[in-house]
Amino acid sequence: MPPTDLVPYLTSQRDEIVALLRTLVEHESPSKDKTALDALADRLTGFLHSAGASSVDRIANPDGGDHLHARFTFGHTGPDAPRPALVMAHFDTVWPLGTLATMPFRIEDGRVHGPGTFDMKGGLTLLLTALRTLRDLNLTPPRPVEFLLTSDEEVGSPTSRTLIEDTARQAAYALVPEPPLPGGGLKTARKGVGRYSLKVTGIPAHSGIEPEKGRSALLELAHQIIAIHAIADPSIGTTLTVGRAEGGGAVNVVPAFASAEIDVRVSTLAEAERVDRALHRLTPTLDGTSLTLTGGLNRPPMERTDATASLFERARSAAQTIGLSLTEGSTGGGSDANFTSAIGLPTLDGLGPLGAGAHAVHEHIEVDSLPVRAALIATLIQSL
Numbered sequence: 308m309p310p311t312d313l314v315p316y317l318t319s320q321r322d323e324i325v326a327l328l329r330t331l332v333e334h335e336s337p338s339k340d341k342t343a344l345d346a347l348a349d350r351l352t353g354f355l356h357s358a359g360a361s362s363v364d365r366i367a368n369p370d371g372g373d374h375l376h377a378r379f380t381f382g383h384t385g386p387d388a389p390r391p392a393l394v395m396a397h398f399d400t401v402w403p404l405g406t407l408a409t410m411p412f413r414i415e416d417g418r419v420h421g422p423g424t425f426d427m428k429g430g431l432t433l434l435l436t437a438l439r440t441l442r443d444l445n446l447t448p449p450r451p452v453e454f455l456l457t458s459d460e461e462v463g464s465p466t467s468r469t470l471i472e473d474t475a476r477q478a479a480y481a482l483v484p485e486p487p488l489p490g491g492g493l494k495t496a497r498k499g500v501g502r503y504s505l506k507v508t509g510i511p512a513h514s515g516i517e518p519e520k521g522r523s524a525l526l527e528l529a530h531q532i533i534a535i536h537a538i539a540d541p542s543i544g545t546t547l548t549v550g551r552a553e554g555g556g557a558v559n560v561v562p563a564f565a566s567a568e569i570d571v572r573v574s575t576l577a578e579a580e581r582v583d584r585a586l587h588r589l590t591p592t593l594d595g596t597s598l599t600l601t602g603g604l605n606r607p608p609m610e611r612t613d614a615t616a617s618l619f620e621r622a623r624s625a626a627q628t629i630g631l632s633l634t635e636g637s638t639g640g641g642s643d644a645n646f647t648s649a650i651g652l653p654t655l656d657g658l659g660p661l662g663a664g665a666h667a668v669h670e671h672i673e674v675d676s677l678p679v680r681a682a683l684i685a686t687l688i689q690s691l
């Protein structure tokens with residue numbers, strides 16, 4: 308079958324694709340619920356086998372849901388096998404158990420609604436569909452495919468990061484069907500994400516009897532918040548946001564304690580290092596108070612390397628063979644693509660179906676984009 312036929316072929320399978328998506332969405336899977344995640348991993352193991360996986364390894368995870376590592380050899384085995392393609396998706400969502408009661412899976416006006424449809428059970432459905440299609444049509448990609456399904460992306464990938472990086476070191480390139488840019492553009496650059504916590508200790512005192520003996524941790528924190536925001540440099544993409552702060556206790560006591568949580572976004576590793584140094588240089592303004600900073604860079608920036616740029620160019624040509632014109636762009640949000648890209652692997656993210664509302668109650672995807680994007684992923688695996 309010539310490649311141009313993949314879109315009509317998959318369009319004829321739209322109902323099956325939607326049914327698979329429905330199964331995945333109706334199995335709720337919050338990042339912290341090991342029982343729910345492991346039960347979904349059981350079902351995904353079955354889907355991987357029916358998509359033609361040569362093997363499926365389950366990576367036991369005592370600190371969260373298990374992860375899955377499947378291999379599709381496509382006949383490429385032994386020491387001379389080419390470096391594999393890495394495709395990956397996370398099967399956890401930000402939605403707690405029971406969300407389906409108020410946000411059920413439903414199709415309305417050409418849109419599929421439900422928790423995790425856009426981020427990223429839609430993308431996961433595309434990967435399973437693309438691999439099954441290659442098998443069903445007897446197509447042989449030029450390299451084997453390693454497929455990682457991980458359970459903790461939405462909480463920063465604490466237990467899957469090493470698995471992702473180790474697999475990425477062996478691979479030729481990575482494809483990630485996280486949500487695309489509005490309109491369907493791929494993501495070839497993502498900001499790095501840092502999380503810090505600042506604790507301020509002051510000196511408590513009765514605010515009426517001897518306020519002069521106190522040192523307000525809250526006042527000190529107010530100075531620090533202004534200093535923290537001054538580290539930002541939005542013109543080159545560096546932002547710092549104190550997204551949460553608290554302190555004090557009784558209203559008639561000079562507060563002895565205050566704290567703040569800081570979100571950091573950077574476009575380059577150099578900026579991540581500059582911000583880290585600047586945060587560690589913060590010093591108290593008021594005598595008698597002290598500061599304790601913890602945290603660091605959670606995801607390194609995904610910089611648009613030359614290797615990723617040339618992978619995108621080849622993807623763009625391949626997409627033209629099925630009538631698609633691909634665009635690319637950058638985003639402030641992080642994903643597991645940040646890890647593969649930071650170790651030098653050319654990475655294309657944002658290959659998921661079109662939609663909107665990740666992490667929001669209006670989360671949905673466009674039904675008609677499911678077959679098209681599955682055809683795109685199958686084409687990329689077949690040609691890159």
Ligand SMILES: [Zn+2]
Pocket residue numbers: 397426427460485486642
């Ligand atoms: Zn995601």
